[in-house]
Amino acid sequence: MAGGPSTPALAIAVCEAGGLGFVAAGYKRADAFREEIAAVRAGTSAPFGVNLFVPAPEPADPDGLRDYVRRLAPEAERQGAELGEPRFENDDWEAKLEVMYEARPAVASFTFGCPDASVVNRLHGVGIAVWVTITNVTEALIAREAGADGLVVQGTEAGGHRGGFVDDGSDEGGIGLLALLRTVADATPLRLIATGGIADGAALAAVLCAGASAAQVGTALMLAPEAGTAEAQRVLLAERRPTRVTRAFTGRPARGIVNRFMAEHGEAAPVAYPEIHHVTSAMRAAARRRGDADAFNLWAGQAHELVEARPAGEIVRAMAAEARAVLERVSAVLRDPDTSAGRG
């Protein structure tokens, strides 16, 4: 949950409730990343993880990028905002790796790519477990080959950016979490962490049955007071509203609640991350400040309407307790010989 919702307070609250809190490195300078790690460490003695964006392999096609920037110019003018430079950069990758080697969180998870085996080995050398976010079996096999310890298995339900890095020929619709967990479990022996649309304890119980050893939640924490979620987004998250996957805001597929900006620009948006992210960043921040929910990214998973506004620690504890209760109840039903699984 880079880019706002993720805060040290949120990570601390999750850790203190028995979860594994995460520090989001994405979009930050390495210095700020180091400071957030220190803040979390000061607030909890429990283990925590960090998440990094793996840099894109090459800059975007300049023609598509230029056309889209031109298209957004009137939008920016109407909003009274400036478009940013379409910069290609690597999110301070090397410096952040150094911060990690030094700070030694329990887990380093990666998004948008798979780190080289050399990076994985160095992380292992200082006792950091490596998780790679994947969206299909091809990526799972690449991550296994690179030495990953765990796979963050991201279903199409997930809010925010798709974390994958190889187009395997499926459509952009993506693979549903349940089918993805089962096919990845069949293809690799790695530890699986399920993510995408997990908003309550019943869904947590479901992914544990489907082969995950844990669930990673994002949207489920976005209404917590500890989260840095914009107010206008909080209102819409709690409502029943459709989501779509779009490149309109950042040049990379991400799921959010449908709004005007997405509807007007989604079709035209090129594959151009992080360039488009930088182009729209200031405009989106301004829209967030003035509460214009039609003009910034409303990242949300497909179960967002179930999300509750309560302290993060309560959310984590309630999910765990509900998962246990659901598992006991369903096990008991199936144990009853008068009940058949086929007929339910």
Next chain:
Amino acid sequence: MAGGPSTPALAIAVCEAGGLGFVAAGYKRADAFREEIAAVRAGTSAPFGVNLFVPAPEPADPDGLRDYVRRLAPEAERQGAELGEPRFENDDWEAKLEVMYEARPAVASFTFGCPDASVVNRLHGVGIAVWVTITNVTEALIAREAGADGLVVQGTEAGGHRGGFVDDGSDEGGIGLLALLRTVADATPLRLIATGGIADGAALAAVLCAGASAAQVGTALMLAPEAGTAEAQRVLLAERRPTRVTRAFTGRPARGIVNRFMAEHGEAAPVAYPEIHHVTSAMRAAARRRGDADAFNLWAGQAHELVEARPAGEIVRAMAAEARAVLERVSAVLRDPDTSAGRG
């Protein structure tokens, strides 16, 4: 599984193994539907269900339809096949309803629409439970209003046609099964039957935890000897291959393994069901006969590579047994106080 894979032998085998077998009415004349029901009744004393296609409300836009038929003409010529007439018809709807009122299966499930309350009432009057296939919460609420007893909750993972009938503004990517089950369970008190990418007992256990009282499987049975699956499709179903949702074959979104026909015509295909179904039907049947897997629809769910070639009864019994074992195992892990759900 209308259109080939579904057979009376398959329904009988599923029923005898403790599942609820289904007779597919779609694409058949009412007489043939009546005969299949009689064949299933002769083969098992267990309850079974039937599935009907609800007719489309209006014919397709003629311009889009004409363009697509023109586009397919060289394809047909190359294959030495004939294009069919782009007929708009209602799949013998009234006659099939009469067959149902008379034959009284345990369950009537509906796809592509929600029957009127008058139809639901008449089915209830003769003791038939009514299930409606839904792909979003909007459809779930419509089905509840019409008096449905159960909802077949179809996730984006599902092979074959999307069974929904209302575009709620989400993208064609659709909603993942887990998120859909949880949001529908939150919105209605109806019995939920989960479907989409459920290929083994772990996935069955997962959907039971997520609020379903049963799972409906399709692809999972397609390699059984009792299924009428084409040989060329059997080979590809067992391999790891991407699937996509396409209107190329029938004018209605359906998920299948990516092949040449889908890749070449998918983008151009209009919303035009059942017209395009009739246009391509003979051409696809011919491709099926000559084993040309690039020229007919390879319907398959997103977990198709997990499907096993064994008798249908064994598949059903193994799924139920595995679901029980998974639930016992995961419950036991969560009962152990040293294990936290948050950390797995």
